[in-house]
Amino acid sequence: xxxxxxxxxxxxxxxxxxxxxxxxxxxxxxxxxxxxxxxxxxxxxxxxxxxxxxxxxxxxxxxxxxxxxxxxxxxxxxxxxxxxxxxxxxxxxxxxxxxxxxxxxxxxxxxxxxxxxxxxxxxxxxxxxxxxxxxxxxxxxxxxxxxx
Amino acid sequence: xxxxxxxxxxxxxxxxxxxxxxxxxxxxxxxxxxxxxxxxxxxxxxxxxxxxxxxxxxxxxxxxxxxxxxxxxxxxxxxxxxxx
Numbered sequence: 231x232x233x234x235x236x237x238x239x240x241x242x243x244x245x246x247x248x249x250x251x252x253x254x255x256x257x258x259x260x261x262x263x264x265x266x267x268x269x270x271x272x273x274x275x276x277x278x279x280x281x282x283x284x285x286x287x288x289x290x291x292x293x294x295x296x297x298x299x300x301x302x303x304x305x306x307x308x309x310x311x312x313x314x315x316x317x318x319x320x321x322x323x324x325x326x327x328x329x330x331x332x333x334x335x336x337x338x339x340x341x342x343x344x345x346x347x348x349x350x351x352x353x354x355x356x357x358x359x360x361x362x363x364x365x366x367x368x369x370x371x372x373x374x375x376x377x378x
Numbered sequence: 379x380x381x382x383x384x385x386x387x388x389x390x391x392x393x394x395x396x397x398x399x400x401x402x403x404x405x406x407x408x409x410x411x412x413x414x415x416x417x418x419x420x421x422x423x424x425x426x427x428x429x430x431x432x433x434x435x436x437x438x439x440x441x442x443x444x445x446x447x448x449x450x451x452x453x454x455x456x457x458x459x460x461x462x
Contacts, residue, residue: 328441343448343450344427348426
C-alpha cells in the first residue's frame with residue numbers, strides 16, 4: 231500500500247516537473263514580457279552573436295573587449311544566433327536594428343558604436359558606477375597617475 | 379542592386395541636412411558594410427543614443443539590407459573642434 235502511495239507521489243511530482251518543463255520550453259522568447267525580464271536579470275546584459283567566450287561577430291567581440299577592459303565579469307549574455315525569436319524580439323523591444331545590444335541596470339545603452347564612444351569619453355565608467363560596478367579602468371588610471 | 383555610399387549620402391543630406399558626410403563601403407562595393415561620419419545640426423542637444431536612433435530611422439529601409447553599419451555622429455561644432 232505504502233509503495234503505491236510512493237509511486238503516485240513520484241508520478242505527481244513528475245507531473246509538476248513536466249508542467250515546469252513544458253512552461254519553460256513553450257515560453258515565447260521573443261515576447262516583450264520575457265525580454266523585459268532578461269534585461270533586468272543582471273546589472274549588465276548583452277545580446278550578441280556567439281558566446282562571451284567565442285563571439286561570432288566583430289562588433290559583439292568589440293563589446294566583450296570593452297567590458298573586459300573595464301573588468302566587468304558577471305554579466306548576462308545571450309546568443310541570438312541560438313534563438314531566432316529572441317533575435318527579432320530584442321530588435322522590436324528596443325527599436326534598434328542591429329546586434330549587439332547592451333543593457334545596464336535594465337536600460338538599453340546602445341550597440342557597439344555607442345559602447346565604443348562611451349568607453350572613449352568616460353561615460354561608461356559613470357554608467358557602471360550607477361549600478362554599483364567599479365570600472366577596473368579607474369584603478370589603472372589612478373595607478374599610472376601615482377607614478378607621475 | 380547593391381546599396382551604394384552615394385545613395386546613403388544623398389538620403390542623409392536630404393533628411394538630416396548633413397553638413398559633412400563621409401561614408402565608406404568597407405565591403406569593396408558589395409553594399410553590405412559601411413563606415414560613416416555624419417555631421418548634422420540636428421544632432422545638437424541630443425545624446426548619442428538619440429543621434430544613432432535618428433540615423434537608424436532615416437536609413438530604416440537600407441539597414442535591412444546592410445549587414446554592418448558603423449557610425450560617428452557629430453554636431454557641426456564638434457566636427458570643427460575635431461578638425462582643428
